[in-house]
Amino acid sequence: MKKKNNLLxxxxxxxxxxxxxxxxxxxxxxxxxxxxxxxxxxxxxxAGQVIKTNEQVVVPVSIKLSKPAAKAxxxxxxxxxxxxxxxxxxxxxxxxxxxxxxxxxxLPNAIKxxxxxxxSKFEIKITRTEVEKYFGKNIVIGxxxxxxxxxxxxxxxxxxxxxxxxxxxLLVLDDIHYISFTNGAGEVLVAKNQTxxxxxxxxxxxxxxxxxxxxxxxxxxxxxxTSTDTxxxxxxxxxxxxxxxxxxxxxxxxxxxxQVASNARTANFNVDVPWSVISANVNKQLAIMVxxxxxxxxxxxxxxxxxxxxxxxxxxxxxxxTNQGVFSVNKDNSGGPNAGEGSLKFIDGNYNSKWxxxxxxxxxxxxxxxxxxxxxxxxxxxxxxxxxxxxxNVWHLEASNDGxxxxxxxxxxxxxxxxxxxxxxxxxxxxxxxTHYRLNITSNVGSSLFxxxxxxxxxIP
Numbered sequence: 001m002k003k004k005n006n007l008l009x010x011x012x013x014x015x016x017x018x019x020x021x022x023x024x025x026x027x028x029x030x031x032x033x034x035x036x037x038x039x040x041x042x043x044x045x046x047a048g049q050v051i052k053t054n055e056q057v058v059v060p061v062s063i064k065l066s067k068p069a070a071k072a073x074x075x076x077x078x079x080x081x082x083x084x085x086x087x088x089x090x091x092x093x094x095x096x097x098x099x100x101x102x103x104x105x106x107l108p109n110a111i112k113x114x115x116x117x118x119x120s121k122f123e124i125k126i127t128r129t130e131v132e133k134y135f136g137k138n139i140v141i142g143x144x145x146x147x148x149x150x151x152x153x154x155x156x157x158x159x160x161x162x163x164x165x166x167x168x169x170l171l172v173l174d175d176i177h178y179i180s181f182t183n184g185a186g187e188v189l190v191a192k193n194q195t196x197x198x199x200x201x202x203x204x205x206x207x208x209x210x211x212x213x214x215x216x217x218x219x220x221x222x223x224x225x226t227s228t229d230t231x232x233x234x235x236x237x238x239x240x241x242x243x244x245x246x247x248x249x250x251x252x253x254x255x256x257x258x259q260v261a262s263n264a265r266t267a268n269f270n271v272d273v274p275w276s277v278i279s280a281n282v283n284k285q286l287a288i289m290v291x292x293x294x295x296x297x298x299x300x301x302x303x304x305x306x307x308x309x310x311x312x313x314x315x316x317x318x319x320x321x322t323n324q325g326v327f328s329v330n331k332d333n334s335g336g337p338n339a340g341e342g343s344l345k346f347i348d349g350n351y352n353s354k355w356x357x358x359x360x361x362x363x364x365x366x367x368x369x370x371x372x373x374x375x376x377x378x379x380x381x382x383x384x385x386x387x388x389x390x391x392x393n394v395w396h397l398e399a400s401n402d403g404x405x406x407x408x409x410x411x412x413x414x415x416x417x418x419x420x421x422x423x424x425x426x427x428x429x430x431x432x433x434x435t436h437y438r439l440n441i442t443s444n445v446g447s448s449l450f451x452x453x454x455x456x457x458x459x460i461p
Contacts, residue, residue: 040066041075041113041148042158047121052170054217056106057131059124059163063111063145066155068118074110076147077122081105083160084142097138097164104130105141124163132176132299135167175214177298179222181290182209182266184307188240192312193461194431199378201425203274204316206309208290210258212265212298219262220297224255224269230289231308240310244285251277252288271309278313286311315461318377322347322457325368325437333357346455351421353453354384360450362394364441368457373401373433377460379410380425383417384451391417392452394443397426399434406438413443421453431460 044062051058063075084099104127111122124141131139141163148154183189183196189206191197197204210222231246252273260267271288278286291306329343333356337343341356346366357364376399383391394413398406410428417424437457444450 037070038150038152039069040153040155041145042066042155043143043145043161044119045161046163047119050165050170052128052131052175054215055128056125057128057165057170059126059141059165060121061124061143061161061163062119062121063113064158065113065118065120068116069113069152070115071150072113072115073148073150073152074112075120075145075149076110077107078109078144078146079105079107080142080144080160082142083144084140084162087142087162088140093138093140093164096136097140098134099140099142100126100130100134107143129177129298131165131167131170135171135173135176137167139165139167141165177215177217178213178301178304179292179295179298180211180213180301180304181292181307182211184208184309185301185304186306188308188310190310190312192315194377197311197316199318199425199427199458199460201380201423203272203276204278204311205270205272206311207268207270208307210260210267210269210292212260213301216263216265218297219259220295221257221259222267222292222296222300223257223294225291225293226254227289227291230291230306231287234287234308240287240308241285243283244287244310245281247273247277247286247288254288254290273311275318278311278317281313282317283314286313317461319459320456321370321374321376321459322368322455323349325370325374325457328367328369330365330367331357331363341451346452349454351382351423351454352385354451355453356384356390357450358448360444360448362442362444364450366439366441366455368437369403370435370437373435374437374457374459375431375433375461376409376428376437376457377431378425378427378458380423380454380456380458381452382423382454383420384453385420387447387449387451388417388420389445389447390449390451391445392441392443392450393445395439395441397428398438398440399432400436400438401434403436406436407434409434423454 042064044064046059047062048060079102081099081102088097088099106125108122111120113120144160145154189196191206197206228246234240235244252271254271255269258267258269288309292300327347333339333342335342341354343355345353346355393415396408397410399409400406
């Protein structure tokens with residue numbers, strides 16, 4: 001009886017094993033069928049909050065699957081602004097829709113779809129300044145699905161995706177990184193009477209600033225240009241005086257490009273005009289139009305993208321009046337003022353000659369007396385041809401209207417002439433007109449001899 005029971009038990013096990021084997025084969029076939037059943041991928045829509053940073057606007061975008069993925073795979077992507085342009089051209093959108101530049105769009109080459117997922121997300125990043133450029137409009141961004149991995153399919157009706165963003169939902173006016181001129185922006189900047197320019201021995205320099213609104217970012221460049229046609233139009237319309245002359249290329253210098261450093265909001269440059277150009281146009285107004293034409297990163301403020309420089313030649317011209325005064329010194333060369341290195345060499349206009357004085361102890365004076373008051377705005381000193389220890393390094397320029405009461409109008413100390421026959425210009429902060437001027441030289445670099453090649457006095461209007 002026991003043996004019979006054992007056989008019956010074995011029979012049950014055999015039948016169960018056959019049943020289990022059959023069931024496993026069916027499950028495996030169903031599993032394999034599921035694993036080999038492809039899904040169809042198509043474009044989706046915005047899938048989350050759009051984020052703005054200092055450099056980008058980040059848009060989360062979805063792709064959709066017709067059914068859950070039977071296995072993990074990748075979907076290849078690409079920018080497709082042709083689709084964006086076609087979408088605009090269809091006429092379904094208003095005139096306030098624009099396709100941004102393809103080079104301003106960044107997205108991943110491919111995204112991963114996980115096993116069992118019916119969608120996936122990726123990020124489209126648009127350069128912040130491209131969004132700012134079209135503030136007030138709707139920007140259109142196109143993308144495309146180029147490949148679905150592991151045998152999956154692409155929905156032919158949803159290959160191309162288009163995202164539309166209202167820039168006013170992303171930014172406010174204060175967010176825009178506008179670039180503007182800081183002086184004379186969108187108006188006429190007049191240079192006259194020591195205002196809006198700086199003087200140098202070679203000519204005048206008009207400083208101009210560029211400013212970036214909002215917070216700073218990476219290094220960028222701004223391209224500059226000029227236009228004589230604009231000056232002609234402003235003369236014709238009466239904005240500029242009838243005696244205005246538009247300066248031509250070669251009559252002034254300015255950079256064609258200005259760089260704003262990383263994490264900086266400002267940069268400066270100069271427009272330089274030689275005195276010879278100004279002297280040739282006395283009693284005329286000289287005009288230069290300076291314009292920002294493009295920027296490598298930020299948006300140019302159209303209302304503040306230009307400035308008109310107007311030089312009042314009669315009221316900026318500088319005149320060397322040195323030889324209009326009566327010159328004298330309190331101590332001269334042993335050979336006298338007319339000697340080869342006598343005091344008259346100090347004002348002879350020859351920068352290769354020099355005045356040399358022995359037994360220097362810091363008590364040297366050179367004086368110029370004019371018949372009428374002269375408003376001296378600056379003066380120059382030129383070092384001698386040799387022995388730098390003879391150079392002056394401390395002096396005071398004094399002025400008087402009676403030769404008795406003197407006022408110090410400029411003081412210098414620890415000055416250095418870095419080379420021989422070097423001319424240095426010294427500007428007077430608050431110039432006034434005087435008849436008497438006296439240069440007190442109280443120290444040189446370290447010699448018992450003093451020398452200098454030239455002293456020139458420059459009158460301003």
